[in-house]
Amino acid sequence: MTDEKNSLEAISDALASAVEKAGSATVSVNARRRYPASGVAFNADLILTADHVVEREEDISVTLPDGSTVKAVVAGRDPSSDLAVLRLERPAPTLAEKAAVPARVGQLVLALGRPGSEGIQASLGVVSAIGGPIRTGRGGMLEQYLRTDAIPYPGFSGGPLVNAAGQVLGINTSGLARGASLAIPAALAWGLADTLAQHGHIRRGFLGVRSQPVSIPAAQQSTLGREQESGLLLVGVESNSPAEAGGLLVGDIIVGIAGQPVGDPDELFASLSGPVVGVSTPVEVLRGGRRETIAVTIGERK
Amino acid sequence: MDWTNLAADLDEAMAALAQGVQTSLVVVHNGKRGAGAGVVWKTGGLVITNFHVVEQRGRISIGRNSRHTAAASLGVTLPDGSEAPARLVSQAPALDLALLQVDGLASPPAPIGDSRQAKVGQVVFAAGHPWGQRGSISAGVISAFDEARSDQTSVPIIRSDVLLGPGNSGGPLVDASGRVLGINTMIVGGDQGVAIPSHVVEAFINEQLVSREPATPPTTSPGAHSDGDWM
DSSP states (O other): OOSSHHHHEEEEEHHHHHHHHHTTTTTEEEEEESSSSEEEETTTTEEEEGGGGGOOOOSSEEOOOOEEEEEEEEEEEEEETTEEEEEEEEEOOOOOOOOOOOTTTTTTEEEEEEEEOOEEEEEEEEEEEEOEEEETTTTEESOOOOEEOOOOOOTTTEEEOOTTTTEEEEEEEEETEEEEEEEEEEHHHHHHHHHHHHHSSSBBEOEEEEEEEEEEEEHHHHHHSSSEEEEEEEEEEEEEEHHHHHTTOOOOOOETTTEEESHHHHHHHTTBBSSSTEEEEEEEEEETTTTEEEEEEEOOOO | OOOTTHHHHHHHHHHHHHHHHHEEEEEOOOOOSSSEEEEETTEEEEEEEOOHHHHHSSSSSOSSSSSSOOOOSSSETTTTOEEEEEEEEEEGGGTTEEEOOOTTSSOOOOOOOOOOOOTOEEEEEEEEEEGGTTTTTEEEEEEEEEEOOOSEEEEEEEEEEEEEOOOOOOEEEEEETTTTEEEOOOOTTTEEEEEEEEHHHHHHHHHHHTOOSSOOOTTTSSSSSSOOOOO
C-alpha cells in the first residue's frame, strides 16, 4: 500500500521521466549574441535546431547535457521552415527518439529547452491544434504545424516538443508565424533535416507561371473523372521557364501535378516541394475543355 | 495499476490532494490591503509565509479591527474561516521568507517534501488565494531549477509553469503526493511560478529555532515587536 502510487503520482513520475529521457538528447545551441537556444541530437553528430537562432555561421558551439561544449558547423539551413542542422566535432552521446505515432489534439505534451547551463527546462501543455499548410516567410511553406499551450520559455526555440513517453513530436520554434509558438512535426522535421544534412538546403520547385484559382464546372469535372471543384488558370507563362519549355500555355487550367490534385496556390506550392525538382513531372491540365497531361521538368527556385 | 478508470482515479487523487493541502493553508493579513498565503509548517503554530507579505516598509500600519489600540496587525485566517493574531518570529528578506507564530493554532502542519529530490517535469500544484480567491489550486510542472541572483546573494529557486496571481505569495508548491516542495513567491517571477525550495525553508526555520531568542525587532521592519505594537 505504501509503495502503491495513485494515478496522479504515476503521471507525475512519467512526466519527470519523459523530461529526463528527452532532456538527455536536448542540447544548448550557442550561435547568437543573446542567451543560447536549444537543439535536438537526432543523428550521430547532427543537431536539429531552429534556423532563426543560428545568427552566425562561424564560432558555433553546442553544449551537451553533460555540460561539455563541442564545436559545431552549419551543415544546412532552411529559413522557410525555420530549421537548421549543425554538425558536431564529435557525436552526441544520446539521440532523441522520434514518436512513431503523430501528435493528436488534446495529447499531453512537454516543451523542453536547454537555454543555458542550469539544466533542462520544461513546461507542460496539450497539443492545442494541428494546422497547415501555412506560408512562412521567404516564399516558404510548411505542410503542417503543431500548436501547443505549453509555455515557450526564452531559448526554447530548436528544442523538442515531446509526448508523455519522452518521444519527440516536433521541434519548437517561435520563428515562424510572427513569434507565435509552433512546433514543426517530427516526421516533417526529420525529413527536412536529412535533406539539409545531405544537400545543405531544401530544394523547392519552380514552374514559372502566374495563376489564379477558378471553379471547374460539373461537366468538366466529369472529364477529369473525379470531383474537383477548382483548378489554377494560367494567366502568365514566364519566358525561358520550365513551364514554357514543357509547353504549358496561358489559358490552361492546372488540375494536378505528379498525380496529386491541385486546386489552389497552396496545393501548387506543396506539389513543387521535394522530389519533383529537376525531374520530368506529369502536369495535368484542362485545355479547351479536354484533359491533357503534359510533361514538365520542374526547375529549382533560387 | 489498472488504468481503466484513469480519469475517475485522477479526479479522486486531485480532489484528495487539494483537500489535504487546504487544511494547512492560511490567509496572512498584514493590516493593509491585500493578503498573502501561508503554510502551517510545524506543530505549535509555526506558519511560513513570504517576507514581502508581512513587510511593513516602515510606514504607519493600522490594525484591521482596531485603529486606536496597539492590536497586532498581523493575523491569519484559518481554513475554517476563523481568524487569529500572528506574531512575527523571524524573517529573511533575501529569501523572501517570514516565520510567524500563531498561538493556539490547531491546523495540522503540511507534509514537507525534499526539494533536493525534485525533478524537472514532475507535476506540482500551487495553493493560495490569487486575486482573493480563497484556497485556490493551480497545476503545472517544475520547469527549472535556477537561482535568483541579486547584488550580493544567490537564492536557489524552483521555477514552474504554474500560473500565479497576487495572493499566491507565501503559499505552498506541492508535489503529486501533496508534500510541500517550496513556498511560492511573486517577487522575482512575475506571474510565472517561482518558489523558494523547501530545503531552504527548512534551513531557515531550523536556524531560527536553534538560536531562538526573545524576538528581536528586525532592522528592516520597524515596529515588529513581539508585543504587536506596529506604531
